[in-house]
Amino acid sequence: MNHEEVLALFDRQLRRDAHADGRGTRVERDGDVVRQVGADHDWNGVLWSDLDQSTADAAIRAQMRYFATLGREFEWKAYAHDRPGDLGRRLKSAGFTPEPQEAVMVAPVRDLPTDTALPEGVHLRPVTDTAGVDLVAAVHEQAFGVSSARLRQRLLTQLAQSSETISMVVAMAGDLPVCAARMELNPGTDFAGLWGGGTVTAWRGRGIYRALVAHRARTAADLGYRYLQVDATDESRPILQRLGFTVLSTTTPYIYDPHREA
Template sequence: MNPEHVLALYDDQLRRHAQPDDPHTTLELTHGVLRQTSTTHGWNGVIWSDLDHTTADAAITAQLRHYAGRPFEWKLYAHDQPTDLGQRLQTAGSTPEPAETLMAADTHDQPTTIDLPEGVHLQPVTDPTGIDLMLEVHRQAFGTSPTHLGHHLRTQLAQAPHTIAAVVAMAGQRPVSAARLTLHPGTDFAGLWSGGTAPDWRGRGIYRALVAYRARIAAERGYRYLQVDASDDSRPILERLGFVPLTTTTPHLFFGESL
């Protein structure tokens, strides 16, 4: 796999020509950025930009005015221009979260054998009850149960079920790990998201099993690449599975500032 080629495809298909991730959102190309705006509880923010040192500040100001005091995210990639865009965003009031590594792998190179610890089984998420199990895993793994994630998953399952495949690993009646696969029709990419495992169940191969489960689905549906924003914890596991780093991405959060 050629990382530069795959990154160029990613930028073109999932950023420059992104599709709304929620029926209640709109995309708009303006001031050199592609932004998403939600009318409900969905994600607001900048997906792609084509800026330079002469246009960046005006573009940032335009987004602050557009979102009019609502929280939003500017998803910054290491290769975005200008090179000091991150500093400009912070000067304008953003708070950067920890950087993650954008990684990709050829779907057909991924193992699809699912090996689980004794007593653990996989339960596909097909209804609100399954989403509640996913949120419980999120609470155990990360200490939060984000309302916006629950809203997004319920909307996606109800209105665009062909774009998602989610699963929960159950130890008896307890949800101990969960993950989802986001499918992007018309592109080469399927995305791995929301992978998390309860602390007392880590290190037993469940994360790898959930990658294999989702890789099998992506391959069956004709997607060439898997992509993931990997944390420092998951990056070593993914590298052992053959995922290749493409770049890094840093969420810059604006908590309701306006101009």
């Protein structure tokens, strides 16, 4: 895999020329900034920018004003290779709050294992309805220790309006959901994205997360995608590297809440 070529493809297909991730959202270009806008429970934020030392601060202020007018909290998803090199510092100075940095990892689908070996008594349940989304939300809260209310609403909307852009699965130990993950599909691109992979504490270290990666890799292969992409935490990065993923860049979400400034 050619690092520079794949990074350029990633930037072009998933950022600069991105499509909205649901029928209730839209992608807009504002000068040298590409953003997604939707309802409050949707992902609102900046996907891509092409700025320099002379244009960055004005562009940041323009996005702050725009989303404040809508009353939306939003995320500026900054990457280590974005320009200018001090974009993160400028966002912090403007009032954005950085969240933990993640590694942008990619693997060719053809090179990934697809064997979904699971512990005895654990099986996979595809998520296609409200009951399944509730299981995903329950795992999310237990695995990550945060509210899943907005995620649940977003997933329900996506299933109802554009189910062709998402694939979700829950690992069940009997009637107990122990791990959940989803794959965001990007029709017309070479990339499918792995998101939300989390295992409840008592079931970690048993290969379930790995099995769900393999399950999604097989699905992506069947759908004709060339690459799987994931924003990996420090916990998942070693597992993904062992499976064949490599680091393209790093990304840091910068969050701006206009209500906090009011």
